[in-house]
Amino acid sequence: MFYNPAMAVDRDLGVAVVRAWNAAGRSDLVGWETSAATGVRGLRLLGETGRFRSFVLTEAGDAAYLALARSAEGIPGAVARHADGRRRPPDAPFDYVDVDPYGSPIPFLPGAIESLRPGGLLAVTATDMMVLAGAQPAACRRRYGADPVRGRLGPESGVRILLAYLAREARAVARSVRPILAYVGGHHVRAYVEVGEEAGGPDPIGPIVPDRWSGPPVGDRGPYGPLWLGPLFDPATLDRVAVPADAAEPRETARLLERMQEECRVPAAFYYEPNEIASRLGLPFPPSLEELIRRLREAGFRASRTHARPEGVRTDAPRDRVEALARAVAAGGPQSQNARVRA
Numbered sequence: 272m273f274y275n276p277a278m279a280v281d282r283d284l285g286v287a288v289v290r291a292w293n294a295a296g297r298s299d300l301v302g303w304e305t306s307a308a309t310g311v312r313g314l315r316l317l318g319e320t321g322r323f324r325s326f327v328l329t330e331a332g333d334a335a336y337l338a339l340a341r342s343a344e345g346i347p348g349a350v351a352r353h354a355d356g357r358r359r360p361p362d363a364p365f366d367y368v369d370v371d372p373y374g375s376p377i378p379f380l381p382g383a384i385e386s387l388r389p390g391g392l393l394a395v396t397a398t399d400m401m402v403l404a405g406a407q408p409a410a411c412r413r414r415y416g417a418d419p420v421r422g423r424l425g426p427e428s429g430v431r432i433l434l435a436y437l438a439r440e441a442r443a444v445a446r447s448v449r450p451i452l453a454y455v456g457g458h459h460v461r462a463y464v465e466v467g468e469e470a471g472g473p474d475p476i477g478p479i480v481p482d483r484w485s486g487p488p489v490g491d492r493g494p495y496g497p498l499w500l501g502p503l504f505d506p507a508t509l510d511r512v513a514v515p516a517d518a519a520e521p522r523e524t525a526r527l528l529e530r531m532q533e534e535c536r537v538p539a540a541f542y543y544e545p546n547e548i549a550s551r552l553g554l555p556f557p558p559s560l561e562e563l564i565r566r567l568r569e570a571g572f573r574a575s576r577t578h579a580r581p582e583g584v585r586t587d588a589p590r591d592r593v594e595a596l597a598r599a600v601a602a603g604g605p606q607s608q609n610a611r612v613r614a
Contacts, residue, residue, distance in 0.1 A: 305356030403429030434499035475501030
């Protein structure tokens, strides 16, 4: 059990997402953090969102529980419990459940989904990135029932594998999931999904077969998946998200939110990188990121930068059009690209 200062932006984002998701401004929600550690995440949600009447924080270990109880002591609405976070607490059902363990969230998910009332929000973190991002494909097949994309696209593959797994778990108990925000962090992936009654139609889940796939190249070891191939973001919620007044890292949180708010308008799976395009096509130099996005938009496609990679371009254009436009940009030479961008 420990406090991780590197997750401050992640916790800032959690406060922002909960406030935006609960657009009606209800202040009587009940929350649960399954493996609360020091309790910092749940206590921030309780104290900073203005949305929760109470928040249950559980820890199974004796020493961990004592530290948690000290953190929660005297805070109105905070309830520390010495309990197994995999088991539904007596306080259920909840409006919000947060699963943020060390490693895989899988053992906590059945109890978390069961404990949510319909329409509630489930937040899930997975830090087993060696598994989800493709370095241990056999373990990913055993754990998540999926073949991961490897290499530079592996982290986004990880968040899409996690979403597909959440959707299957929800379907098993006649529930459905709708992603509100799902993203790639530095050493983890995290997803906020609204859990409702089972939807009528199928989820946007499927494999990627490389020789039939017209998006960014994913390698030739497929098929990959099953992956969530639908949107990672709910634009209406992202439009309402704002940096919390008490953010620990306001500038970094603002930069991340700005990128996501642009990106949510392009619901396409995976992304391109100018360096990768240039290497694969044998171009003399990479096309300018800004110029490539501009050309894609002028051609009638949606395109934006992506939070998942600093030099990534997310677009709904088919690969052949992306490559043709990249060649056209590169043909103009680096000086003409830079001049156009400055103009």
